[in-house]
Amino acid sequence: MARVTIYSIAKRCAVSASTVSRAFTRPELVSAEVRERVLAAARELDYQPSSAARGLVTGRTETIGLLVPDITNPFFPPLVRAVQAAAARIGSAVMLVDSEESAAAEARLVETLRGRVDGVLVASPRSSSAALRGAARELPCILLNRVLRDLPAVVCDNTAALFDAGEHLYKLGHRTVALLGGPSASWAAARRSQAVRRWARGRDVRLVELGPFRATFKGGRTAGRALLETDATAAFAFDDLTACGVIAEMAGRGAAVPGDRSIVGCDDVLLAQTVTPGLSTVAAPMDELGQAAVDLLNRQIEAPGAEPSHVRLPGTFVPRASTGPVPA
Amino acid sequence: MARVTIYSIAKRCAVSASTVSRAFTRPELVSAEVRERVLAAARELDYQPSSAARGLVTGRTETIGLLVPDITNPFFPPLVRAVQAAAARIGSAVMLVDSEESAAAEARLVETLRGRVDGVLVASPRSSSAALRGAARELPCILLNRVLRDLPAVVCDNTAALFDAGEHLYKLGHRTVALLGGPSASWAAARRSQAVRRWARGRDVRLVELGPFRATFKGGRTAGRALLETDATAAFAFDDLTACGVIAEMAGRGAAVPGDRSIVGCDDVLLAQTVTPGLSTVAAPMDELGQAAVDLLNRQIEAPGAEPSHVRLPGTFVPRASTGPVPA
DNA sequence: TCACGATTTGCAATCGGTTGCATGATTCTG
DNA sequence: CAGAATCATGCAACCGATTGCAAATCGTGA
Numbered sequence: 001m002a003r004v005t006i007y008s009i010a011k012r013c014a015v016s017a018s019t020v021s022r023a024f025t026r027p028e029l030v031s032a033e034v035r036e037r038v039l040a041a042a043r044e045l046d047y048q049p050s051s052a053a054r055g056l057v058t059g060r061t062e063t064i065g066l067l068v069p070d071i072t073n074p075f076f077p078p079l080v081r082a083v084q085a086a087a088a089r090i091g092s093a094v095m096l097v098d099s100e101e102s103a104a105a106e107a108r109l110v111e112t113l114r115g116r117v118d119g120v121l122v123a124s125p126r127s128s129s130a131a132l133r134g135a136a137r138e139l140p141c142i143l144l145n146r147v148l149r150d151l152p153a154v155v156c157d158n159t160a161a162l163f164d165a166g167e168h169l170y171k172l173g174h175r176t177v178a179l180l181g182g183p184s185a186s187w188a189a190a191r192r193s194q195a196v197r198r199w200a201r202g203r204d205v206r207l208v209e210l211g212p213f214r215a216t217f218k219g220g221r222t223a224g225r226a227l228l229e230t231d232a233t234a235a236f237a238f239d240d241l242t243a244c245g246v247i248a249e250m251a252g253r254g255a256a257v258p259g260d261r262s263i264v265g266c267d268d269v270l271l272a273q274t275v276t277p278g279l280s281t282v283a284a285p286m287d288e289l290g291q292a293a294v295d296l297l298n299r300q301i302e303a304p305g306a307e308p309s310h311v312r313l314p315g316t317f318v319p320r321a322s323t324g325p326v327p328a
Numbered sequence: 329m330a331r332v333t334i335y336s337i338a339k340r341c342a343v344s345a346s347t348v349s350r351a352f353t354r355p356e357l358v359s360a361e362v363r364e365r366v367l368a369a370a371r372e373l374d375y376q377p378s379s380a381a382r383g384l385v386t387g388r389t390e391t392i393g394l395l396v397p398d399i400t401n402p403f404f405p406p407l408v409r410a411v412q413a414a415a416a417r418i419g420s421a422v423m424l425v426d427s428e429e430s431a432a433a434e435a436r437l438v439e440t441l442r443g444r445v446d447g448v449l450v451a452s453p454r455s456s457s458a459a460l461r462g463a464a465r466e467l468p469c470i471l472l473n474r475v476l477r478d479l480p481a482v483v484c485d486n487t488a489a490l491f492d493a494g495e496h497l498y499k500l501g502h503r504t505v506a507l508l509g510g511p512s513a514s515w516a517a518a519r520r521s522q523a524v525r526r527w528a529r530g531r532d533v534r535l536v537e538l539g540p541f542r543a544t545f546k547g548g549r550t551a552g553r554a555l556l557e558t559d560a561t562a563a564f565a566f567d568d569l570t571a572c573g574v575i576a577e578m579a580g581r582g583a584a585v586p587g588d589r590s591i592v593g594c595d596d597v598l599l600a601q602t603v604t605p606g607l608s609t610v611a612a613p614m615d616e617l618g619q620a621a622v623d624l625l626n627r628q629i630e631a632p633g634a635e636p637s638h639v640r641l642p643g644t645f646v647p648r649a650s651t652g653p654v655p656a
Numbered sequence: 657t658c659a660c661g662a663t664t665t666g667c668a669a670t671c672g673g674t675t676g677c678a679t680g681a682t683t684c685t686g
Numbered sequence: 687c688a689g690a691a692t693c694a695t696g697c698a699a700c701c702g703a704t705t706g707c708a709a710a711t712c713g714t715g716a
Contacts, residue, residue: 005703019665026705047610050384052384054444056378056703057702060379077399078473080424093441095694096423245602271599274603276579332675334672334674345672345696346698349673349675353674359693362695382673383702385672385674661709666707671702675699678705685690
């Protein structure tokens with residue numbers, strides 16, 4: 001049972017292979033009658049075009065790469081899903097690559113990806129900007145949640161939402177607030193800290209800066225310990241995972257959330273909804289981010305060398321149970 | 329700047345294209361001196377073979393598909409990572425596809441995958457066995473965490489670990505235990521329930537069966553409510569996510585875990601470690617599962633029509649804080 | 657009736673590798 | 687030292703699609 005190709009279909013329909021090919025790719029060029037016959041035969045034989053053969057001549061793979069530092073981090077799965085949905089809409093598949101947080105692996109992986117994908121979405125907060133620029137020279141490339149002036153990027157801008165979170169705390173009476181810094185190499189961490197600082201400066205709020213802490217549950221526990229040694233009544237955690245660590249640590253030491261301390265997370269991962277108390281956090285518009293990233297990449301693929309445009313989408317503050325009035 | 333091909337390298341090294349090709353794919357057939365020259369030139373020109381061209385002639389894409397029902401479910405990311413690592417070891421990339429729980433989408437997706445991948449790993453607890461068999465006819469196919477007699481599969485067998493969990497509860501004094509059933513269409517749910525039932529039968533334990541409940545946090549809350557209406561002092565949840573829902577619901581109703589009820593989850597997802605109290609659960613050997621699945625698939629690809637073999641790897645019970653002595 | 661344009665189709669080259677077979681060079685064997 | 691065996695290399699076909707160009711067909715207006 002040999003493979004079904006345009007040739008088998010051609011023979012069966014007594015037309016040439018070119019006609020079969022055209023029936024699929026440029027249907028308006030073949031007569032209605034022949035087109036029908038060809039498509040019917042294809043359906044009947046269960047024909048599936050060889051993407052290799054097509055890719056060889058068109059130079060496109062109809063596949064995009066998605067590079068994430070750690071698929072295990074709950075921030076990424078919703079992003080993966082959004083990217084995938086957006087890619088499917090333009091007929092592309094997604095090749096997922098997890099660099100396991102290793103910048104070295106990342107470079108190697110981009111190398112592997114080259115030739116297998118038309119372009120790549122890089123959601124990589126840590127790898128060096130030189131490496132990223134290098135990657136972008138070899139392959140259309142869109143940055144996710146990170147900007148580099150000369151590379152196109154899609155970012156979630158949490159500034160406004162963090163202001164909202166601050167106002168929320170302020171209204172609850174908090175005047176001394178801790179900022180639990182994220183990894184120093186993380187672009188997002190820098191942006192978030194900056195936003196919080198700016199908010200505090202605009203208010204009569206004393207900001208206690210702690211950290212940096214690792215962006216893990218354990219890092220959160222460490223942060224929780226540090227937080228308890230201050231007199232801050234509320235804290236901004238770098239992300240939800242660390243916020244959960246903070247909450248767990250406080251629970252372990254008999255401090256109540258939000259009774260003794262209010263906690264704000266960031267990202268609105270699944271965890272934020274399932275933890276007790278529900279975590280007040282900042283949600284990113286994942287579907288829009290994924291869609292925008294795929295759009296931008298697609299544009300970059302079709303017109304390489306275009307102006308590197310930036311898209312920034314605002315996050316939204318989601319109040320839940322982890323923030324409450326300042327203790328009496 | 330034209331693409332770098334074996335021809336550019338051939339010209340540069342004054343050898344034929346075949347020799348260049350062989351320098352990469354069958355280096356032992358090329359003299360050391362020429363091989364070195366070719367490889368050096370390739371490195372210098374930053375040559376990357378066209379996977380399309382290679383795939384066209386070899387018939388292989390060096391890519392495997394991984395079909396998951398919901399990447400957002402915390403059970404899957406570690407599996408994705410393990411599969412990816414195992415695939416990388418044999419030089420394959422992974423094409424991730426999320427069917428978003430839709431069996432219809434699944435069929436369509438397998439169709440898309442055909443021709444782009446050498447084979448596919450299907451981690452799909454719900455789709456119909458007919459659909460799976462259909463997919464397997466078109467493409468080498470390995471089932472993950474589900475068995476169908478005539479298809480190769482890799483499963484995590486939690487039977488022994490659930491026995492261990494049961495014994496753990498028994499030693500803590502529990503004699504009335506609830507079984508919170510998972511989705512009725514889920515193969516894993518059926519297996520788990522069966523294991524728990526078997527354990528209870530072998531002991532003087534009264535088993536209270538509740539459910540089925542949806543395998544979500546909300547489903548867990550529903551289950552929690554149901555649980556509180558019984559006099560069971562401990563419960564097996566279908567998975568960690570529902571267990572978290574149960575815990576949250578109990579917390580909301582002033583029931584303590586493990587003070588009033590002990591809870592056992594399943595899967596040992598990230599959530600299980602970050603929730604308070606830490607969840608006693610059954611962990612699956614993800615890395616081994618991924619490795620085994622990729623191995624099996626690879627064998628299936630290289631020798632289609634081989635005996636469909638099954639691999640079953642045992643999970644392990646991980647006691648944490650959500651299980652404690654029966655209340656006085 | 658003929659030439660011309662529009663439409664439909666086929667021919668053949670091409671994409672970038674891989675591989676069976678033939679050839680030439682070299683070494684080994686008796 | 688002839689002949690065989692071994693090794694390195696090149697030639698050319700091939701994988702399955704796409705596509706520029708030319709040919710065939712048809713209708714139409716002059």
